[in-house]
Amino acid sequence: MKPEIVPRWEWRTFGDGFPDVEARLGPAENVRESDELYLLRAGSDSSVKVRGGQMDVKRLERVSDEGLEQWRPVLKADVPLTAEDARLVLEALGGTTPELEQREYSVDELVGANDLHAVEVHKRRAHYTFEGCMTELSEIGTDRGSRRTIAVESEDPARVLAAVRELGFEPRRNVNLPRALKTLVGVGARRYAVIDVGTNSVKFHVGERRADGSWATVADRAEVTRLGEGLDATGRLGEQPMQRTAAAIGAMVDEAKDDGVEEIAAVGTAGLRIAANSADFLQAVRDRAGVEVEVISGEEEGRLAYLAATADLDDSAGSLVVFDTGGGSSQFTFGRGREVEERFSVNVGAARFTERFGLDGVVEQDTVASARDAIAADLSRLDGRPEPETLIGMGGANTNLAAVKLALDPYDAEAVHGTVLDAAEIDRQIELYRTKDADERRGIVGLQPARAEVILAGACIVRTVLAKLGRDSLTVSDRGLRHGLIRERFGAGSSG
Numbered sequence: 001m002k003p004e005i006v007p008r009w010e011w012r013t014f015g016d017g018f019p020d021v022e023a024r025l026g027p028a029e030n031v032r033e034s035d036e037l038y039l040l041r042a043g044s045d046s047s048v049k050v051r052g053g054q055m056d057v058k059r060l061e062r063v064s065d066e067g068l069e070q071w072r073p074v075l076k077a078d079v080p081l082t083a084e085d086a087r088l089v090l091e092a093l094g095g096t097t098p099e100l101e102q103r104e105y106s107v108d109e110l111v112g113a114n115d116l117h118a119v120e121v122h123k124r125r126a127h128y129t130f131e132g133c134m135t136e137l138s139e140i141g142t143d144r145g146s147r148r149t150i151a152v153e154s155e156d157p158a159r160v161l162a163a164v165r166e167l168g169f170e171p172r173r174n175v176n177l178p179r180a181l182k183t184l185v186g187v188g189a190r191r192y193a194v195i196d197v198g199t200n201s202v203k204f205h206v207g208e209r210r211a212d213g214s215w216a217t218v219a220d221r222a223e224v225t226r227l228g229e230g231l232d233a234t235g236r237l238g239e240q241p242m243q244r245t246a247a248a249i250g251a252m253v254d255e256a257k258d259d260g261v262e263e264i265a266a267v268g269t270a271g272l273r274i275a276a277n278s279a280d281f282l283q284a285v286r287d288r289a290g291v292e293v294e295v296i297s298g299e300e301e302g303r304l305a306y307l308a309a310t311a312d313l314d315d316s317a318g319s320l321v322v323f324d325t326g327g328g329s330s331q332f333t334f335g336r337g338r339e340v341e342e343r344f345s346v347n348v349g350a351a352r353f354t355e356r357f358g359l360d361g362v363v364e365q366d367t368v369a370s371a372r373d374a375i376a377a378d379l380s381r382l383d384g385r386p387e388p389e390t391l392i393g394m395g396g397a398n399t400n401l402a403a404v405k406l407a408l409d410p411y412d413a414e415a416v417h418g419t420v421l422d423a424a425e426i427d428r429q430i431e432l433y434r435t436k437d438a439d440e441r442r443g444i445v446g447l448q449p450a451r452a453e454v455i456l457a458g459a460c461i462v463r464t465v466l467a468k469l470g471r472d473s474l475t476v477s478d479r480g481l482r483h484g485l486i487r488e489r490f491g492a493g494s495s496g
Helices: 019-025 083-092 107-113 157-166 177-185 239-258 270-274 278-289 298-309 350-357 365-378 396-406 423-434 455-468 481-490
Strands: 008-015 030-040 047-051 054-063 069-078 117-130 133-142 145-154 190-197 201-209 215-224 263-268 293-295 319-325 330-336 339-346 390-394 420-422 473-476
Touching (some): 008 157, 008 177, 019 133, 107 117, 117 177, 133 157, 145 177, 177 190, 190 481, 201 481, 215 239, 263 278, 263 481, 298 319, 298 481, 350 365, 365 455, 396 423, 396 455, 420 423, 423 455
Parallel strands (some): 263 293, 319 390, 390 473
Antiparallel strands (some): 133 145, 420 473
């Protein structure tokens, strides 16, 4: 009598590494390596693979409200396959099942005649038991690259959810292995969205990963919601800023669904790290938009921005500094080419200094000088560092300075990306903004109207960074955290 086959619930995510999780899990119970062949089809997420001369098929039965997936084993058979087993494989992978007239079929015969993709995968799997669940840390290697992945499995979905929460992964979406492999090797076109919730603005990006592995931008925009309005004075997020930001996120989620995205990743930055009542805002977003906003560290913010900024660089690039200045903080990442050497975040943001020095209107030169002195003091971690060969600036302050330099109306991301800003141009714009109130600034060609209140403080931050690092110019990148996030969470490459 065959033992009863019990389906198991699974949660999985991908990334470059999970050092904190490995420390939590302790020594592995066992480590195994294997060479496997996955059969993939664009419209199916079934797990179909050959390992050790056997075809192994698992079918996705259902998805829980929490996003867990229940998988049922439906076949384990020797290769070559009987006609009956071959039919079961093709049914699991979806599509039209042809008449099978042969007595048995090799894998090559199935792939060649049925629009399937065969992907060779090398796995190194470390197994653990955590919170009563089977937990697996793996390195998945293909000829198109490799990814690290962690999976948590159990027959009991409540145990899986508890383990995922305990490991700190709850905000992340569940991504099964066949889906990730298709993204990695470029099977089919799939859409993903990312939302970056900043102190001053919310940025939204939808990318489509095509069959050849390239990315195309479907949507890319920012909405200034001033989530951090009043935060510097009170330490708390205001009710109205929270409501309007949650509403903006809800509209972005609705737009993403209309665009046919499969998954949405949302992250929060400085304002949510600082505010005492961040939990209230996160709950408001859950209620309004049905998404989890993952509050990331300043270092992680800088790392993702660096990933986006260096996507177009060749490996021979020299010393490099990427900085991303936002409403509540600025992130600095130092590296050489694509290799990160150091990264940190400082609480220097345009919204904070605007409120502190009243930079949203006409001010005297002495006020600007005082603001720049205070910014310089808060940027003391830049003191004494060698001049980098390349300095890249990201974020709303840098892109608006570039758009004003180019007198862009409307905004053109491709024109902004790669624009060189020198010290003289930034000084010119500081003087321009200093002598105008917010309404007058809105008439400046190239300046986004919603940036009128904070642009003077942002320009002062950018100018101070130049001075601290001994540079007389920087290159503006229109790419940002959202581009790094979509690159890491949903596949290799960049969505430019």
